[in-house]
Structure formats: C-alpha cells, structure tokens
Amino acid sequence: xxxxxxxxxxxxxxxxxxxxxxxxxxxxxxxxxxxxxxxxxxxxxxxxxxxxxxxxxxxxxxxxxxxxxxxxxxxxxxxxxxxxxxxxxxxxxxxxxxxxxxxxxxxxxxxxxxxxxxxxxxxxxxxxxxxxxxxxxxxxxxxxxxxxxxxxxxxxxxxxxxxxxxxxxxxxxxxxxxxxxxxxxxxxxxxxxxxxxxxxxxxxxxxxxxxxxxxxxxxxxxxxxxxxxxxxxxxxxxxxxxxxxxxxxxxxxxxxxxxxxxxxxxxxx
Numbered sequence: 001x002x003x004x005x006x007x008x009x010x011x012x013x014x015x016x017x018x019x020x021x022x023x024x025x026x027x028x029x030x031x032x033x034x035x036x037x038x039x040x041x042x043x044x045x046x047x048x049x050x051x052x053x054x055x056x057x058x059x060x061x062x063x064x065x066x067x068x069x070x071x072x073x074x075x076x077x078x079x080x081x082x083x084x085x086x087x088x089x090x091x092x093x094x095x096x097x098x099x100x101x102x103x104x105x106x107x108x109x110x111x112x113x114x115x116x117x118x119x120x121x122x123x124x125x126x127x128x129x130x131x132x133x134x135x136x137x138x139x140x141x142x143x144x145x146x147x148x149x150x151x152x153x154x155x156x157x158x159x160x161x162x163x164x165x166x167x168x169x170x171x172x173x174x175x176x177x178x179x180x181x182x183x184x185x186x187x188x189x190x191x192x193x194x195x196x197x198x199x200x201x202x203x204x205x206x207x208x209x210x211x212x213x214x215x216x217x218x219x220x221x222x223x224x225x226x227x228x229x230x231x232x233x234x235x236x237x238x239x240x241x242x243x244x245x246x247x248x249x250x251x252x253x254x255x256x257x258x259x260x261x262x263x264x265x266x267x268x269x
Contacts, residue, residue, distance in 0.1 A: 040259075053062075
C-alpha cells in the first residue's frame with residue numbers, strides 16, 4: 001500500500017494531529033476521534049488506481065468505518081469515472097497541489113495590522129472567527145459546525161505547542177483577528193525533500209484585498225525554512241483567487257488531488 005503522492009502531506013498532517021491511520025491493501029481508513037465532524041479527517045482514501053471507479057464499494061467501506069457520520073468523504077488516487085459517485089449523491093472534485101522550492105517572498109505587512117504567532121489565549125477567538133466565516137459562506141453555523149471549529153482549533157494549538165507547526169494571526173487595530181494561516185513540518189513524506197505544508201489560509205471578508213495572506217505566507221515560509229524545510233506545499237481550487245495568488249508567489253502546479261464527497265446520508269445507496 002502506497003499513499004498517493006498528492007495526498008501525502010494531508011495524511012501526515014492528520015497523523016501529527018492524532019488521527020488514526022488504518023492501512024489496508026488498496027485503501028486507508030482515516031478517523032479523527034477528537035473531531036468526528038471533520039469531513040476530511042474522517043474518510044476513506046483509495047490507494048489503488050485500478051479501484052478508483054468502484055464507487056459502491058467505497059461508500060460501503062466508508063459506512064462500515066464511519067457509521068455515525070453525516071457526511072461521506074472518499075479520497076481518490078486519480079480522476080475517476082464520476083457516474084457511480086454521482087449516483088450515490090456525491091460530488092467529484094479536484095484540488096490543485098502546488099509547491100515551491102523556496103519560501104514565498106510575500107509582501108510587507110499592511111499598515112494598521114500586527115502579525116504574531118497565535119497564543120493559547122487566541123484560539124477561542126480563532127474558532128469564533130472561523131464560525132462567522134462559515135455562516136457568511138452559507139453554512140448553518142449550528143452546534144455541529146461550532147464543535148468542529150472548536151476541536152480543530154484545539155488540535156492546531158496542540159501542534160503548535162509541540163513545535164510541529166506554527167499558526168499565525170494578523171490582528172487589526174481593534175485587536176480582532178483579520179487573517180490567519182498555519183504551516184506544518186511534514187518531513188520527507190516519501191521523498192527526499194523536507195516538506196512544509198501550508199494550512200487554512202483565511203482572511204476575514206472585511207479585510208480582504210490588503211495583502212495580508214501574501215504577508216503571512218512569507219512569514220510562515222521563513223519559519224519553516226529556519227527549521228529545515230526545503231519544499232513548500234499548498235493546495236487550492238483550480239482557477240480560484242487563492243490559486244492566482246500562489247502562482248504570483250512562485251508556487252507551481254504539481255498534481256491534482258481527486259475527491260468525492262457529500263453531506264446527505266439519505267442519498268446513500
């Protein structure tokens with residue numbers, strides 16, 4: 001069993017975050033006991049390209065290992081025939097994997113903001129900001145969403161305390177969180193390079209367009225370089241504003257990461 005290269009840093013970040021990685025000959029089951037509502041922390045990753053089109057099997061495997069989930073998430077090693085997944089009510093999507101051989105230069109910190117590593121006292125505000133943005137983007141912001149963002153914040157705080165990652169915040173003059181991102185030291189993850197993986201690049205709606213993300217990418221990249229990283233990886237939706245920003249900062253497309261997912265358990269066959 002070999003983890004598809006496009007998924008390697010995802011799996012390593014999850015492992016460092018306490019996820020259970022259960023390997024089988026042609027797939028891996030990933031579960032996150034600390035955060036069962038995390039869709040891409042509780043999923044099945046198909047590792048055999050020849051099995052990627054067998055949607056019915058993978059939905060069944062997911063149900064077997066995540067029987068209480070209100071979502072279905074299946075990672076794929078290549079572009080699949082989408083018909084079977086769509087019949088199961090799942091969307092098939094691709095995410096760009098981009099990387100660079102040097103840390104992003106970034107831009108100067110915009111006037112009126114202070115950038116620093118998130119401290120233990122900041123994480124409640126981080127979770128609250130994440131929940132507000134989810135609501136802005138159309139999510140219900142219900143108890144399940146709140147639990148998810150709170151537990152994700154706890155996991156990231158733990159990564160930072162152990163020195164495996166840094167999470168940065170840009171704070172406005174009134175002390176509110178305006179932007180954030182993280183970077184995790186993933187090590188070799190099956191290749192010669194020491195890879196650092198960016199996480200959760202997010203800017204609050206009212207503060208977008210001011211260069212905060214670009215600045216934070218540079219600060220985090222240098223943090224990782226100082227700790228031995230020699231390759232930097234980041235993911236984006238193809239053609240998105242984030243993709244265009246990362247391209248300007250020197251990241252280049254390396255692979256597509258394929259996934260099938262849905263949220264309505266009623267749609268399962």
